[in-house]
Amino acid sequence: MNREDIERLLEIRVSASSKEYAWVKNVVSVLAILLGVLVSLKDKTETHSEIESKLFIITIISFGLCILCGLIFLYADSDTEHRVVKKVIEKENGFENVGFGTFATILKKRRVFYILRIGFFLALICSVLSLVAYAVYPEF
Numbered sequence: 773m774n775r776e777d778i779e780r781l782l783e784i785r786v787s788a789s790s791k792e793y794a795w796v797k798n799v800v801s802v803l804a805i806l807l808g809v810l811v812s813l814k815d816k817t818e819t820h821s822e823i824e825s826k827l828f829i830i831t832i833i834s835f836g837l838c839i840l841c842g843l844i845f846l847y848a849d850s851d852t853e854h855r856v857v858k859k860v861i862e863k864e865n866g867f868e869n870v871g872f873g874t875f876a877t878i879l880k881k882r883r884v885f886y887i888l889r890i891g892f893f894l895a896l897i898c899s900v901l902s903l904v905a906y907a908v909y910p911e912f
Contacts, residue, residue: 800842807835827906838895848885
């Protein structure tokens with residue numbers, strides 16, 4: 773694989789990563805607003821059935837978990853960039869002798885960010901399902 777192919781693949785990866793970043797950021801923003809609306813509009817004077825209360829709690833927890841996973845996952849690119857800069861500085865100062873200069877400085881995201889990505893999507897699915905269940909349950 774020549775340098776041009778690697779640069780083209782890197783461009784594609786950066787583009788995909790930035791699109792995913794923007795999408796997750798928008799989803800987290802929407803979820804935070806929905807969470808605020810849900811909590812503020814909850815009628816505290818009305819008594820609810822046990823199932824309805826549990827659905828509300830599950831919805832709130834899944835929204836919170838999704839927001840938390842999403843926010844930490846969004847930090848992945850910054851973390852990787854910091855690690856790349858550190859690695860380049862080490863190479864330039866002679867701590868590591870690779871021979872390819874800064875071009876060979878490629879780092880993978882930490883495993884925790886892959887786990888958080890999966891957690892974000894699972895929590896998002898749970899959030900949507902629990903919100904639908906919470907909204908539909910009183911109609912039965």
